[in-house]
Amino acid sequence: MQRRVIFNNKILPYGLLAPQLCITLIFFFWPAFQAVYQSVFIQDPFGLRTQFVWFENFKVVLSDPYYLGSVRVTFIFAFSVTSIAMFSALWLAVMADKHIRGAGVYKTLLIWPYAVAPAVAAVLWLFIFHPSIGLLGRALREIGILWDYKLNGHQALLLVILAASWKQISYNFLFFLAGLQSIPKSVLEAASIDGANSRKRFWTIIFPLLSPTTFFLLMVNMVYSFFDTFGVIHALTGGGPGKATETLIYKVYSDGIIHLDLGGSSAQSVILMMIVIGLTAIQFRYVEKKVHY
Amino acid sequence: MKKLKHFITALFVLTTLITFISPALAQKVELQFWHGLAQPLGGILEKIVADFNASQNLYQVNATFKGSYPDTMVAAIAAFRAGNAPHIVQMFEVGTATMMAAREAIKPLHELMRVANVPFDPKIYVPAVRGYYSLSDGRMMSTPFNSSTAVMFYNKDAFRKAGLDPEKPPRTWAEVRSYAQKIRAANAANIGFTAAWPTWTQFEQFSAIHDTPLATKANGMDGMDAVLMINSPLHIRHVQTLIDMQKEGSFKYGGRDSAGDALFPSGEAAIIHASSGLRARILREAKFEWGVTMLPYYEDVKGAPKNSIIGGASFWTMTAPKRTPEEYKGVAEFYRFIGQPDVVAKWHTETGFLPITFSGYDRVVASGYYKQNPGADLPFRQLTRSEPTENSRGLRLGNMPEIRNVIQEELEKALQGQQSAADSMENAVRRGNVVLRNFERMSRP
Numbered sequence: 001m002q003r004r005v006i007f008n009n010k011i012l013p014y015g016l017l018a019p020q021l022c023i024t025l026i027f028f029f030w031p032a033f034q035a036v037y038q039s040v041f042i043q044d045p046f047g048l049r050t051q052f053v054w055f056e057n058f059k060v061v062l063s064d065p066y067y068l069g070s071v072r073v074t075f076i077f078a079f080s081v082t083s084i085a086m087f088s089a090l091w092l093a094v095m096a097d098k099h100i101r102g103a104g105v106y107k108t109l110l111i112w113p114y115a116v117a118p119a120v121a122a123v124l125w126l127f128i129f130h131p132s133i134g135l136l137g138r139a140l141r142e143i144g145i146l147w148d149y150k151l152n153g154h155q156a157l158l159l160v161i162l163a164a165s166w167k168q169i170s171y172n173f174l175f176f177l178a179g180l181q182s183i184p185k186s187v188l189e190a191a192s193i194d195g196a197n198s199r200k201r202f203w204t205i206i207f208p209l210l211s212p213t214t215f216f217l218l219m220v221n222m223v224y225s226f227f228d229t230f231g232v233i234h235a236l237t238g239g240g241p242g243k244a245t246e247t248l249i250y251k252v253y254s255d256g257i258i259h260l261d262l263g264g265s266s267a268q269s270v271i272l273m274m275i276v277i278g279l280t281a282i283q284f285r286y287v288e289k290k291v292h293y
Numbered sequence: 294m295k296k297l298k299h300f301i302t303a304l305f306v307l308t309t310l311i312t313f314i315s316p317a318l319a320q321k322v323e324l325q326f327w328h329g330l331a332q333p334l335g336g337i338l339e340k341i342v343a344d345f346n347a348s349q350n351l352y353q354v355n356a357t358f359k360g361s362y363p364d365t366m367v368a369a370i371a372a373f374r375a376g377n378a379p380h381i382v383q384m385f386e387v388g389t390a391t392m393m394a395a396r397e398a399i400k401p402l403h404e405l406m407r408v409a410n411v412p413f414d415p416k417i418y419v420p421a422v423r424g425y426y427s428l429s430d431g432r433m434m435s436t437p438f439n440s441s442t443a444v445m446f447y448n449k450d451a452f453r454k455a456g457l458d459p460e461k462p463p464r465t466w467a468e469v470r471s472y473a474q475k476i477r478a479a480n481a482a483n484i485g486f487t488a489a490w491p492t493w494t495q496f497e498q499f500s501a502i503h504d505t506p507l508a509t510k511a512n513g514m515d516g517m518d519a520v521l522m523i524n525s526p527l528h529i530r531h532v533q534t535l536i537d538m539q540k541e542g543s544f545k546y547g548g549r550d551s552a553g554d555a556l557f558p559s560g561e562a563a564i565i566h567a568s569s570g571l572r573a574r575i576l577r578e579a580k581f582e583w584g585v586t587m588l589p590y591y592e593d594v595k596g597a598p599k600n601s602i603i604g605g606a607s608f609w610t611m612t613a614p615k616r617t618p619e620e621y622k623g624v625a626e627f628y629r630f631i632g633q634p635d636v637v638a639k640w641h642t643e644t645g646f647l648p649i650t651f652s653g654y655d656r657v658v659a660s661g662y663y664k665q666n667p668g669a670d671l672p673f674r675q676l677t678r679s680e681p682t683e684n685s686r687g688l689r690l691g692n693m694p695e696i697r698n699v700i701q702e703e704l705e706k707a708l709q710g711q712q713s714a715a716d717s718m719e720n721a722v723r724r725g726n727v728v729l730r731n732f733e734r735m736s737r738p
Contacts, residue, residue, distance in 0.1 A: 044735045046395040047374045132483065132561050150548045151709055238549055241705040257367055259695035260391065261731065 032273065038266035045260040057267035066243055067251070067268070074247040077161060078225040084165040085221055086214070089172030094202070096173075097180045107177065114170035118231025125163040126236055149237065153244030156237045160245050163236060164229045172217050179213035180206065219283060226276055248272050321353040322623045325379035328356060329365035329606065330439070337643050338439075345630045352623035354381075362388070362606065363694065369611065373398050378611035380624050383438070385606045386425060387693035390513065392609050393434055394691065394736035400610040400621065402628070403432040408618070409625035417632060417650045421600055421676045425687035426607050429515050436628045439646045440605040441570040442672050443490070443498045445469075445589065449582040451563035454481035462586040463564070466534060469589045473543035473564060482563035485543040489553035491704060492697040493604055494566040494588070495531065496523060501685035502588055503527060504596040508729075513689040517733045521690075521725040523700070524718040527594065532707055532714035539708055546708050549701050557583075568604060569672035572645040585668040587675045599685045601675050605646060647673055691732025699724045 007013070039057055043050045061067050096106050113121070129137045131148045140147035149156040183206060191201050207214075230249050233239060239246035239254060246254070252272065256265030330338050335358050342356040359365040362385035369382040384392055392399055406413035415423055415433050421442075426435045449459035455476045463469040473485025488494045500507040505527050510519035522528075538544030545562070547553025554571055556562040558578035565571075566588060575583060590597040608631075610624050630636065637653025640646060642662055648654040654673060657663065663670045679685070690696055700721050707717035 042735055044394065045370050045391065046398045048395065048397055049735070049737065132556060133559060150552070151546055151705060153709070240549055240702065241709065242702050242711075254698070258363055258698070259692055259728075260370075261692075261695075261735075 035266045035269045035273070038262055039270050040263075042263045045262065053263070057263040058271070061264060061267050061271065066246075069243060070246050070248055070251045073157070073243075073245065074226070074249075077157070077164075077229070077245075077247055078222060080161045081164045081168065081225040081229070082218065082221040084161065085168040085172055086217055088165070089169045089217075090176050090210075090214075092169070093173050093176035093180055094206075096177060110173050111170045113167055114174070116167065118167060118228070119235045121167050122163055122232045122235030125159065125166075125232075129159055149241075151241050153241055156241055156245050160229070160233050160236055164225060164232045167232065168221060168224055172221065175213050175217055176210065179210045183209050215283075215288060218287070219280065222279060222283075223276065226272070248275075322351060322617075322619050324352060324354045324381065324620060324623050324627065326354050326356045326381040326383075326627075327359045327365055327369060327379045328383040329359060329362040329385070330383070331358070331361075334439075334644055337640070341631065341636060341640065344636075345627055348630065349626070352626060354623075354627055366391075373611060373613070376614055378613045380611065380616075380620060381608050381627070382611055383606050384435070384609050386604050386687075387697065389426065389435070389607070390517075390689045390691045390693060390732070393428075393689070394517070394732075398612060399434075400612055401432065401434045402426075402436055402610070403434070405610050405621055405625055406628075409622040411622070411625040411629055413625075413629065417652060419647075419649055419651065419654075419673075419677055421681050421686070422603055422647070422649045424514075424681050425603055429511065435607040435609045436631070437607045437649045438605075438631060439640070439644070440603040440649050441568045441646055442601045442603050442676050443494045443566055443588060444569050444601075444672050444675060445586050446557055446565050446567060446571065446575060447584050447586065448482060448557070448560065448563045449584050451476055451481040451560075451581070455479040455563075459582070459584065462584055463589055464587075465592045466531075466589050467592070469564065470534070470538055470543060473538065474541065476563045477542050482560065484545040484556060484562035486538065486564040487545050487547040487553050487556050487562040488566040489547060489551055489556075489571070490566075490568065490604075491546070491549065491553070492700045493568075495535070495704075496528070496700055497688060498566075498588060498601050499531060500528075501600065501602045502590050502598045503594045504599045504682055504684050505594070506684050507688060508690055511683040512687065513691075514683075514686060517691060517729075517736065519690065519729065521696070521722045521729070523725075524715070524722045527591070529714050529718050530591075532704065532717060535704075536707060536714055546705070549698075569647065570605075570645050572669070585671050587671065587678075596682075598678070600677060600679045600681055602685060602687050603647070603676065642669075645669075647676060690729060691736065692728050695728045696725045699728065 040052060040054060041050050042053050042057070092110060096103055096110065100106075116124070126134065128134050129147075129149065131137045131141060131150065137147055146152070147155060149159045187205055188201055191205055196204065226247075227249055229247065230253060233245055233247060233250050234253075237245045239250050248268065249272065252265050252268045255261045255268065259265075326342065328335065328338055339356045342354050346353055357379075359368045362383075365382065366384060366388050369378060369384075372378045378398070402413075403415075415427070415431070418433075418437055422437045422440050423433065425440075426437055427433045445462065447462050452459040452462075452472075455472075456479065457472055457475060463472045469486055476482055476485045497507060500512075500523075505525060506512060506522045508519040508521050510516045513519040535544055539546065545556075547556050547562070547565075551568075553562075553565065554567055554574070557565040557567065557571070558575050560579070560581055572585070587598070588601060608628065610621070632650060634650065634652040634656040637648050637650050638656040638660070641648040641653065641657060642660075648657055654670075658670075681687075703712075703717040703721040703724070706712050706720075707714055712720070
């Protein structure tokens with residue numbers, strides 16, 4: 001008797017895939033298509049008058065100095081958030097992986113921030129750093145630092161970067177910790193016996209073996225800082241002061257929802273979509289080659 | 294087990310009953326009403342809606358909270374595009390131009406009342422309120438409901454500490470500045486003067502009070518081709534005053550929109566320009582004696598001070614395919630109901646919004662409310678202290694929310710020291726005019 005492992009049913013696999021495909025089509029492809037479609041029209045908010053304008057919306061967006069400023073802010077923001085969130089998470093994971101008393105408690109507590117909704121996280125930060133009612137905000141002013149993120153663009157950007165990173169550290173921590181725990185102890189022990197100190201062990205064994213996790217997190221963090229940080233910015237600074245914390249995704253929101261410029265906002269989201277597709281492609285093409293699986 | 298059986302039987306009886314009764318309920322014409330007032334204001338509004346439903350048996354208005362004003366606006370627009378707009382939507386004052394430009398999507402108030410044959414007199418509304426929601430020929434487009442205006446609140450305890458007479462609040466900008474300096478010098482409060490809603494209080498209200506145009510074409514009321522005029526010498530002078538006051542430490546920028554509100558009830562700021570609606574919060578939170586007075590003006594400006602203008606929201610009637618005359622009639626009846634003196638008086642005293650009709654105001658005066666709550670009628674007196682001029686009737690600028698943001702951004706840059714007062718106003722005018730032209734183009738028939 002030979003046991004067949006080949007699955008013969010032709011329809012069932014598609015049936016099983018269908019729900020996921022439907023969700024993807026309805027919630028991802030259809031809106032994306034709508035955005036592309038909208039981006040070549042100028043339309044009043046109610047959809048009563050529509051003019052086809054070819055690529056005028058793109059031209060306007062790309063020649064707008066404020067848009068280019070927003071691109072700059074976004075890259076600074078994304079780069080800072082990704083590096084802060086990943087480095088501190090890695091450091092925390094390495095620490096928590098050691099045999100210390102109460103490791104379980106630390107691990108649990110470190111995961112908590114992930115459960116906090118972005119808007120709530122932002123409000124927490126607001127109550128800490130508000131220049132007149134925040135605890136640390138007041139303390140900073142008392143020791144002579146002119147802390148006022150409502151008027152100082154650099155401080156505002158720093159604040160949203162810290163808040164957004166803080167939120168993401170837990171997520172990264174979780175993955176790094178899991179990655180660390182899957183590294184075979186025997187390899188590390190062998191290295192210790194050969195006289196490798198902990199720094200050496202980290203850079204020659206742990207870090208390379210963590211690279212799939214790191215690569216995965218790099219992607220997730222980039223996407224997070226591009227798309228998911230809206231709530232933090234909205235609740236903390238609303239894109240201000242001036243336009244100091246207006247990232248691309250925030251600009252899409254404010255132009256589309258607040259300013260009701262559907263064509264311009266769609267053009268921006270198409271550009272944003274292409275930026276992220278491009279970044280992902282670059283990462284898979286070049287960074288992934290250096291990753292050990 | 295027996296309990297469960299009883300329960301199921303009861304449930305069965307109940308469902309049967311409901312099935313029989315609901316056709317009787319369904320005979321009422323149902324009207325959807327979307328509003329953007331969070332608690333506690335939303336609850337008070339819904340109570341008024343419930344009163345309307347109880348007052349007659351033909352119509353049933355279903356009030357639904359749809360989030361903040363911008364959220365409500367976006368929800369209504371999306372619903373209109375899908376063909377099922379609510380019958381009534383509450384829209385903030387800066388959305389007025391957008392709604393007016395949406396010709397087929399709305400049913401103007403004057404037309405609604407005529408078609409529904411419901412008696413209606415626009416004259417019951419206070420001119421500054423009526424003008425804001427009317428075409429330049431006087432035909433009203435939407436139904437005013439919750440209106441506020443900007444006033445100046447001040448901390449009497451801080452005034453005393455600084456050696457100032459708490460019964461003599463500042464009237465002019467020169468006085469505001471010297472009072473704020475004294476408050477800082479005596480360290481009676483951390484902030485001398487601040488302002489919430491910076492664009493609304495320091496530009497929109499400021500222009501109206503000084504009888505100075507914010508934009509051409511009677512602030513946009515007479516046509517969509519208006520251009521901004523906030524680069525006038527008076528506006529630049531005012532921004533310079535704010536910059537100077539900030540430098541000497543007597544003024545502190547409180548953030549965008551309502552962010553500055555928190556600074557007054559906490560005792561942080563001694564003087565604030567804010568919405569008259571802040572009164573309720575101050576009453577609840579402030580642990581000091583406070584007073585309220587009219588917004589200041591520059592004495593040397595001819596014609597100042599004029600009446601202030603309103604903020605807040607109004608109710609718009611929206612269209613949808615298959616909407617029946619009977620439904621419009623119900624909407625008209627609802628509007629008539631909320632314009633009654635009792636309803637206006639109740640809304641005003643319970644929320645701190647303005648009494649928007651003279652009859653409503655008289656009702657409140659007669660009740661002795663202002664005797665028990667001194668200062669509660671000040672916003673109304675400021676709003677009605679003069680006959681509105683072309684510059685103090687209100688604003689009708691397309692995409693006003695975006696223009697407000699532009700002005701806030703340019704003001705912030707000026708306060709950061711990145712640009713001069715004149716440059717900031719030039720930039721605001723240039724960028725704001727782009728917004729206006731885009732709106733004009735988008736709304737062209």
